[in-house]
Amino acid sequence: MRIDLHTHSTASDGTDTPAELVRNAAAAGLDVVALTDHDTTRGYAEAIAALPEGLTLVTGAELSCRIDGVSMHMLAYLFDPEEAELLAERELVRDDRVPRARGMVARLNELGVPVTWEQVMRIAGDGSVGRPHVATALVELGVVPTVSDAFTQDWLADGGRAHVEKHETDPFEAIRLVKAAGGVTVFAHPGASKRGHTVPESAIAEMAAAGLDGIEVDHMDHDDETRAGLRGLAAELGLLVTGSSDYHGSRKTVTLGEYRTDPEVYGEITRRATGAFPVPGTGGV
Known part of the structure; x- marks a missing residue:
């Protein structure tokens, strides 16, 4: 079973439309793909309508967060997209993207x-x-x-010459909001140091105590040493370990399914979720 739990479409900053994304996921041999656009669920309807038979869609989002001055991303899976408090927070973050x-x-x-x-x-x-x-x-x-x-200090990385901060959610609040909406939370690419400062392990431990479900370990921005360290941390804290492509279409070199999540971990994510359920493909349109 081939599972990729982190992808983006043109609903945020990917280059595939949601329909193209699910078709490309099926063509890549995936069995399960998660649509996790930044702070938005606008791609859901199109992706579901085009979902090929044999491919299951996990609805989600990648939430923009900040802790102690460090930006981080929180993957949220299978939450109720209409839950009012989480919806309001996503809109607040999204609206600040333009300025x-x-x-x-x-x-x-x-x-x-x-x-x-x-x-x-x-x-x-x-x-x-x-x-x-x-x-x-x-x-x-x-x-x-x-x-x-x-994404370097010369240009757009956190603290870079052309970087501008935006409204970002406190990760503990994000965990609370997603849980209240019936969803599951996974800290995205926590060791991606080339993007800027990373969150210390002590803070990840505090998030785990607050209900964080997992951390994304197998990712293009993690080298072997970083992955090994994160696996050890996850074992110590009782967190799920996921792997994902963080696919953005032609905007990145990574391909769909290049990094994947173990089926048992996927099963545990679906068991924990109560806000929404995976959508099986029926042939699309």
Whole structure:
């Protein structure tokens, strides 16, 4: 059973539409795929309508959080998307993305980069605008060779020259909100140090005590040593271990299913969830 629990569509900062994403997941041989766009569930309906037979969709989102000045992402699975308190928090985070992106464009202009707001919005399309769209603009202008190269201290990484902060949820509040909406929480790529500062193990232990369900270990931004350390931490804290591609279509080099989650862990996630259930494909449209 091939399971990928972290992907993005054009509803946020991926390049595949939700329909294309599920079709590509089936073509890649996946049995289960999670749609986890940033702070939004807008891609659900299209993905479900196009879901091929033999592929199961896990609905979710990647929530933007911050603890002690460090940005982090929380994967939330199978929560009730209409639960009022969590919906309001997602909208608050999402609405702050536009002024933040405008601020990054302004800082880049101050640094002599001729990026425009119109260019960033063209790249974002109907998606929730974010740093990857600004990064793609830098690639288009030849400032950096790849999107990943834009996430450095020179440019868009946390604390970088063109970085602008946005509203982000306290992770303990995120855990509470997701749990109240019947969902399951997994700390996304916790050891991705090339993105900026990482959350200390002591804070992860506190999150585990507060109800965090798991940590994403097998990820393109984790080397072998980091993965081994995270597996040990998960065992110590009683956390589930997941693996996922963090697929963004052509915006990243990683492919669907390149990193995967063990079926037993997936089964435990579905057992813990009460807000929603995995959707089996019926052939799509």
